[in-house]
Amino acid sequence: MKRARIIYNPSSGRETIQRVMLEIMEVYEKAGFETSVFETTKKAFSARDEARRAALDGFDLIVAAGGDGTVNEVVNGISGLEKRPLMAVIPAGTTNDYARALKIPRDDLIEAAKVINKKETIKMDIGKVTSHNSRLDYFMNIGAIGTLSELTYEVPSMLKTLYGYLAYLTKGAELITRIKPVPVRIEYDEGFFEGKANLILLALTNSVGGFEKIVPDARLDDGKFTLLIVKQSNIVQLFNLITKALNDGSHIKDKLVTYVKSSKVRVLPLSKEKMKVNLDGEFGGIAPMSFENLRQHLEFVAFTSKMKPHSRTMAQTADEVMLKRAEEEYRSASKEMKKNHKVNK
Template identity: 55%
Template sequence: MTSKARLIYNPVSGREQMPKNVADILDVLEQAGYEASAFRTTPEKMSAQNEATRAAKEGFDLIVAAGGDGTINEVVNGIAFLEDRPKMAIIPAGTTNDYARALGIPRDNIPDAAKIILKNKTRKMDIGKACFNKKTQYFVNIAASGSLTELTYGVPYEIKSALGYAAYLIKGAEMLPHLTENEMRLTYDDGVYEGKLSMFLLGMTNSIGGFEQIMPDAQLSDGLFQLIVVKPSDPGNLLKLMALALNGKHVDDPNIIYTKTRSLKAELIGKSEGKDLPVNLDGEIGGYCPVSFDNLKQHIEFYVGC
């Protein structure tokens, strides 16, 4: 019986480069032995997510997510909750393409990214699960909260497209004088942190916002998150931390907690209790604190290039 593959692509990703590459991608999938078809996402909310769920329930063996990190996140959310999950492949066409970078997928040539499937190399990857008061969300790369997380979702698309990684540095310098602190309780495998913080990051790969050393010890399928807690500090020291993060030296700073954990519970306490503090999942706001995270070890099988 022929295996079936469904390409789910965002037509506006990568400066609208995806539509003209659809035929080549489908040809690669046919070469790989799949009966292939395509779905063009629409502006409708959760378009990619709903199509991924439909395809998985109809027995498709492979779902190819083509677009930016947001499209990949939607497709993952469309299948992660299912008992029977298809394989996934990704074709990066966004600005930073963090997850593609972590999986060794070519990020500057759409047909070459598709041809990774022909190598038939797969790996079961960890998936993050975030439980808010009224909903559950999944993520593949990063969960974060605190004022510094604006670095991931506060940079306008046009600026990211024009400046790439430099956009994050410019945004960071702009934010420093206006940073706020939150009083939180973080409960993780090895302990509890209670007090003020500027940000926490829960990472699953070593690539965040285009930087490859923020989570220097990240593994892709060990069932563990990398947790970074940034304690309050003066703007000058935070600028220093940003510079150290470029080469992974920030984890030794006394204003940083860096550890591994299978789970995390984050809640506001004290004067911060009752605030609407957003939680960023793979570059988009996924919900608001309080939130509990669990690592779903080796939950989805991906085609990889490394």
């Protein structure tokens, strides 16, 4: 029997996951997985370390149950390994951007678990980070720099739990009045930007802060970041851009916005002021920082039949994934047998 390890954060969102954990386990058991659970602790990177341990122990499926921060830790735990297990997401956080991108139900944790029964998966791009100031090695959704990007880690966890998305909106209204541009050089595949910017965003999916039109044409598995740079703007111009981004996505054509696709991005501060980097909603370190897109690096259980065709280049069913892995293991075992046979001769 295949094995699944659920790694869950008991304090995510409105802290409801504990009440339905037995039902979630039952879903995976019925899907053919011998299922066990790990509750994260207050120790730093608890979820990351457990994900790595479980992957090295040969688990077939690792389920990240919590908010985007929990998903990020699990991604960091297994992305550096040669053999990476299948991943699933149970969205128990506040915004659940990644579950939105994977088309996982976000209003019912049991239904989210049942997506495993669809037998659909997708190989997702993952961002790799290089910097001596980085706290994380990988990210799966967004990398951001600028005052607005500090929003997610400036909202206290207690407010996130009590007031959910309203807490972000309240904090955002406060931050926008004190936005200041930062001098920076940004290098990407086809060129560079040098000047002052209010916001720098690298997106791997089209779901950013709960909105799907900020990077409307993002593809999940094409090996490219969507790079969005908001040039120096006043408050009126910023409000106009935000309105366009929330309504129809027409901000990407505005003269104050640089909007390109790139497999690699390098961010270099041009002042002595520390430039904080937000990775998947958490503080990720200080620039300078380089980003590389690892194409189709991790396989996720997803509701791919609900995805728009332009959002992906390739999707696989879980059966196809398992068959491919079995074929690879068979070829590897055959090579080893032939090698041993020659030695014995």
